[in-house]
Amino acid sequence: MMQRKILVILENKPGALVRIVGLFHQRGYNIESLHVDPVSDIENYKDIEDLLNLKLKENEVSKLLITTTVSDNLLRQILRQINKLIDVLIAKEEI
Amino acid sequence: MKLAGNDMLIQSLVNEGVEYIFGYPGGAALHIYDAIFNQNELQHILVRHEQGATHAADGYARATGKPGVVLVTSGPGATNAITGIATAFMDSIPMVVISGQVASHLIGTDAFQETDMIGISRPIVKHSFTVESAEKIPQIIKEAFYIATSGRPGPVVIDIPKDTTAPDKLFDFNPPESVEIRSYNPPIEPDPKQIERAVIEILKAKKPVIYAGGGAINSNASEELFELNQLLNFPVTNTLMGLGVYPAKDERFMGMLGMHGTYQSNMAMHNADLIIAIGARFDDRITNTPDLFAPNAKIIHFDVDQSSVSKIIEANIAVFGQVKNSLIELIKQLKDKTDLINGDLIKPWLEEINKWTELHGLNHELYKENSDTNMILPQAVIQHVYNITEGKAFVTSDVGQHQMFAAQYYHFDKPRYWINSGGLGTMGFGLPSAMGVKLAYPEEEVVCITGEGSIQMCIQELSTCTQYNLPVKIININNEALGMVKQWQDMNYGGRHSESTYKSSLPNFVELVESYGHVGFKIEKNSELKTTLEKAFSIKDKLVFIDIYVDPGEHVYPMLVAPNGSLKDMWLSKDKKV
Ligand SMILES: Cc1ncc(C[n+]2csc(CCOP(=O)(O)OP(=O)(O)O)c2C)c(N)n1
Ligand SMILES: [Mg+2]
Numbered sequence: 311m312m313q314r315k316i317l318v319i320l321e322n323k324p325g326a327l328v329r330i331v332g333l334f335h336q337r338g339y340n341i342e343s344l345h346v347d348p349v350s351d352i353e354n355y356k357d358i359e360d361l362l363n364l365k366l367k368e369n370e371v372s373k374l375l376i377t378t379t380v381s382d383n384l385l386r387q388i389l390r391q392i393n394k395l396i397d398v399l400i401a402k403e404e405i
Numbered sequence: 406m407k408l409a410g411n412d413m414l415i416q417s418l419v420n421e422g423v424e425y426i427f428g429y430p431g432g433a434a435l436h437i438y439d440a441i442f443n444q445n446e447l448q449h450i451l452v453r454h455e456q457g458a459t460h461a462a463d464g465y466a467r468a469t470g471k472p473g474v475v476l477v478t479s480g481p482g483a484t485n486a487i488t489g490i491a492t493a494f495m496d497s498i499p500m501v502v503i504s505g506q507v508a509s510h511l512i513g514t515d516a517f518q519e520t521d522m523i524g525i526s527r528p529i530v531k532h533s534f535t536v537e538s539a540e541k542i543p544q545i546i547k548e549a550f551y552i553a554t555s556g557r558p559g560p561v562v563i564d565i566p567k568d569t570t571a572p573d574k575l576f577d578f579n580p581p582e583s584v585e586i587r588s589y590n591p592p593i594e595p596d597p598k599q600i601e602r603a604v605i606e607i608l609k610a611k612k613p614v615i616y617a618g619g620g621a622i623n624s625n626a627s628e629e630l631f632e633l634n635q636l637l638n639f640p641v642t643n644t645l646m647g648l649g650v651y652p653a654k655d656e657r658f659m660g661m662l663g664m665h666g667t668y669q670s671n672m673a674m675h676n677a678d679l680i681i682a683i684g685a686r687f688d689d690r691i692t693n694t695p696d697l698f699a700p701n702a703k704i705i706h707f708d709v710d711q712s713s714v715s716k717i718i719e720a721n722i723a724v725f726g727q728v729k730n731s732l733i734e735l736i737k738q739l740k741d742k743t744d745l746i747n748g749d750l751i752k753p754w755l756e757e758i759n760k761w762t763e764l765h766g767l768n769h770e771l772y773k774e775n776s777d778t779n780m781i782l783p784q785a786v787i788q789h790v791y792n793i794t795e796g797k798a799f800v801t802s803d804v805g806q807h808q809m810f811a812a813q814y815y816h817f818d819k820p821r822y823w824i825n826s827g828g829l830g831t832m833g834f835g836l837p838s839a840m841g842v843k844l845a846y847p848e849e850e851v852v853c854i855t856g857e858g859s860i861q862m863c864i865q866e867l868s869t870c871t872q873y874n875l876p877v878k879i880i881n882i883n884n885e886a887l888g889m890v891k892q893w894q895d896m897n898y899g900g901r902h903s904e905s906t907y908k909s910s911l912p913n914f915v916e917l918v919e920s921y922g923h924v925g926f927k928i929e930k931n932s933e934l935k936t937t938l939e940k941a942f943s944i945k946d947k948l949v950f951i952d953i954y955v956d957p958g959e960h961v962y963p964m965l966v967a968p969n970g971s972l973k974d975m976w977l978s979k980d981k982k983v
Contacts, residue, residue: 321588325535329527336528364587383715390712396532396552399588 431478433505459489464838495828556591620684
């Protein structure tokens with residue numbers, strides 16, 4: 311078990327954030343900290359744009375940073391479950 | 406073309422190919438109901454309880470592979486639909502549920518019949534939408550159907566405030582032809598490299614098992630699975646959700662596995678050196694204690710949902726993609742290597758499995774032995790129903806012992822013919838889901854196998870069957886108890902039957918169904934079982950309810966030993982444990 315940072319890029323739509331928080335709660339994973347912002351500095355997200363093969367527009371998506379303490383296996387499971395949410399563009403470990 | 410919100414909604418559903426909406430009206434949905442009145446392209450089926458609407462849509466979806474559609478009003482209408490949405494979610498069934506909502510300006514004011522449907526349903530839907538303005542209706546409907554039916558299917562809720570369906574505001578109706586959601590890209594084609602790795606394991610396996618579940622049915626992969634096994638000749642087991650995806654009549658089929666699976670299926674899984682999981686998710690009814698599960702097996706896991714793989718049992722090789730497409734690729738690669746498929750390698754294994762089957766396999770001729778005794782055995786009822794319907798009926802079931810007997814003794818040779826609530830285990834599912842199937846296939850025999858406990862959870866739908874003339878057969882396996890609960894109490898609680906019987910309070914089911922205009926039979930004697938069933942099944946134009954009093958002491962076996970058991974630890978009868 312160790313503390314991990316998870317980065318999620320999600321559509322800036324009502325209801326998108328609560329689905330992620332709900333997923334943690336429902337599966338019994340603890341959120342230690344959570345920070346969410348609309349992405350206005352898109353020039354800093356070139357790597358994400360390349361990864362997803364799309365162009366972002368200002369404030370169109372949000373960036374979510376979550377810290378949680380979990381094992382490797384559980385982290386993989388959490389990431390897969392977040393990535394499965396329809397409004398999520400990508401969820402990955404932030405190292 | 407200019408249309409109001411309510412008409413855009415209905416027209417969008419028609420464009421999606423919707424034939425039936427299962428629903429129940431109320432204030433917040435009345436604009437929509439008015440639009441339904443004014444058209445004749447799709448038919449609304451008025452149920453008697455919103456739970457019935459969801460299960461009926463679900464049954465329709467399971468039998469046809471097309472999404473089921475539900476329409477309910479806000480507040481109690483929406484909350485009544487919750488059990489059915491959760492049922493569809495657990496079994497990955499495509500469904501679109503439209504719930505009326507109070508008008509936008511009233512949301513958040515505790516208005517009459519306001520409830521947070523999006524919030525309540527969030528953990529049990531694949532996705533949900535709130536309609537913020539009428540213009541968005543066509544786009545949302547298109548996205549909802551796409552999400553419900555693609556990838557791993559599931560229910561989608563659309564909450565629609567009353568003002569967005571108002572008949573007096575008109576909009577240009579330009580429905581989208583197709584839809585793309587940039588944040589949603591379920592895998593379709595497998596990675597051929599992963600299949601190459603799978604082939605290597607498959608070619609050297611000495612004790613392989615194919616373990617196929619509901620995902621293989623959802624992906625319509627039945628033919629590919631059969632073709633695959635024409636090459637491999639591996640033993641096959643199906644989950645409760647997967648029954649029918651591989652023909653039960655095939656020599657290699659071992660029956661269901663898991664909690665009430667066959668002895669040979671559970672033993673084969675436990676002793677396997679290779680498990681090929683196809684659209685199955687290793688849930689706790691299958692694995693028993695995960696740490697003790699199949700200690701020597703490598704796992705190849707085919708699934709469309711990445712989060713289902715290595716969730717409970719670590720996979721050695723994961724193949725993500727539509728299971729159908731993955732099997733097509735696997736078959737292709739194997740066909741290039743047919744000279745390397747060595748049937749002799751698995752011969753001893755097939756012989757071992759045959760011995761297990763001979764030793765403790767299910768007795769499929771029980772009905773013959775049972776004919777002289779006084780008590781009717783529930784298993785024998787299923788065997789008679791199987792014989793009379795020649796194995797060709799759609800069978801829906803409720804939840805309990807009768808469900809397990811049906812799964813064990815009715816043999817399914819084709820997918821989508823066995824329709825039951827496997828994941829959530831929802832009592833009340835059987836009758837309304839049978840209605841959905843019958844509407845989809847009016848010429849086919851549709852049998853609901855239920856218990857006197859379960860049937861009373863949605864018995865109001867007998868009235869719907871009268872209204873729409875739905876001549877299904879209802880086989881009520883009447884043990885005058887919540888049999889499955891009682892069985893657990895017998896095995897784990899010293900036989901203390903806490904709140905699991907209600908003998909003196911059961912209705913006269915024959916009179917009850919007759920009051921709805923249906924036909925009822927009661928069978929208490931073994932000598933009457935076969936002839937009365939035959940008589941009941943000869944009636945084609947009416948709903949027939951057959952109330953059959955069975956041995957109340959009968960248990961379902963095999964039964965996995967839990968807690969702390971593995972798949973090889975089973976009760977085979979009340980006093981025999983292996
Ligand atoms: C809605 C719901 N409530 C409770 C249960 C728990 N449960 C599982 S089986 C069962 C008994 C079912 O009785 P019956 O329909 O008569 O079937 P039997 O086991 O007697 O064949 C109960 C109460 C359930 N599965 N669903
Ligand atoms: Mg019962």
